[in-house]
Amino acid sequence: MTEATSDHMAVPGTHLGSRAEYAARKLQQLAEQAEPGEHLGTKVALRALCGVSVGTFNEAVKLAQSRGFVVSRSGPGGGIFAAERSPIARLGNSVLALDGSATSVADAVRMRDALDPLLVDDALWHSSATDIRTMRECLQEMATARDSGDAVAFVHANWALHRRIAEVSPSAILRSVYVSLLELIQAHTRGVGGTETQPLPEYVAARYLLHERLVDAIEARDQAEARRLIHEHNNTETAR
Known part of the structure; x- marks a missing residue:
């Protein structure tokens, strides 16, 4: 299954940019409901939750990070974390x-x-x-x-x-x-x-x-x- 096909099944009727935006907003919502620094999940688990491909999910993480909502950490114990609250x-x-x-x-x-x-x-x-x-x-x-x-x-x-x-x-x-x-x-x-x-x-x-x-x-x-x-x-x- 191609990336485009996978994403269209998850978010019908959307293009790549809006699929990444959809996933970024899901990550934002999770972060807003969590405590600062709280582990939201592994990339694999969160990607499955968002229902998008690897490339689209990586773009979504970049979007959510640029907006100050999440932090991505690699290595043991890594994953996606809620960012510290900002003014x-x-x-x-x-x-x-x-x-x-x-x-x-x-x-x-x-x-x-x-x-x-x-x-x-x-x-x-x-x-x-x-x-x-x-x-x-x-x-x-x-x-x-x-x-x-x-x-x-x-x-x-x-x-x-x-x-x-x-x-x-x-x-x-x-x-x-x-x-x-x-x-x-x-x-x-x-x-x-x-x-x-x-x-x-x-x-x-x-x-x-x-x-x-x-x-x-x-x-x-x-x-x-x-x-x-x-x-x-x-x-x-x-x-x-």
């Missing part, structure tokens, strides 16, 4: 697992959101063809991370796009404050997870489309559309 901060309809103060990161996110409209306005009138090309390169990195199911890489590419937009502003003070906020958020983020209301792949796909349209609006000097999009970006649960 968390909300970012739209996703959750950031942090290595520091959740309050500080949440404050930085709020301040960043407040500055976004100013920076988008500056980008509308000051972006060069080179600036737009660089923004689209950031979008390509976001698309690559989206397609590979790497939520952490996607969020970092997303922040790189926001930084590039900020760098267009002629205001040195505005640029400096905004970039400092992004660096604080990025420095303390160790994982990204979805929520009960929206799985992470759906959130990532929606957020990519919104940022693609935002860059389109900046290139077209469409102020009304750009302002609408950045308002949606900061005021809905699907697009931060």
Whole structure:
């Protein structure tokens, strides 16, 4: 039996990325119900529980680890363990697992959101063809991370796009404050997870489309559309 056939029997109607996401969410659920450091099971037992192939399960473990929910250990007594609890901060309809103060990161996110409209306005009138090309390169990195199911890489590419937009502003003070906020958020983020209301792949796909349209609006000097999009970006649960 091939890997693809095995996985389709376990999770009908899904492709490889979503099968790995399905297994990663199963591991996340087990970890959330366990004590920090608790042994969740061997890889063989957990793979059987998830009903996926070896390759897909290994990808699922990488996803769950990148989001800060599990730890994989090899050797005697090894297996998959619930990770130590981390502070968390909300970012739209996703959750950031942090290595520091959740309050500080949440404050930085709020301040960043407040500055976004100013920076988008500056980008509308000051972006060069080179600036737009660089923004689209950031979008390509976001698309690559989206397609590979790497939520952490996607969020970092997303922040790189926001930084590039900020760098267009002629205001040195505005640029400096905004970039400092992004660096604080990025420095303390160790994982990204979805929520009960929206799985992470759906959130990532929606957020990519919104940022693609935002860059389109900046290139077209469409102020009304750009302002609408950045308002949606900061005021809905699907697009931060």
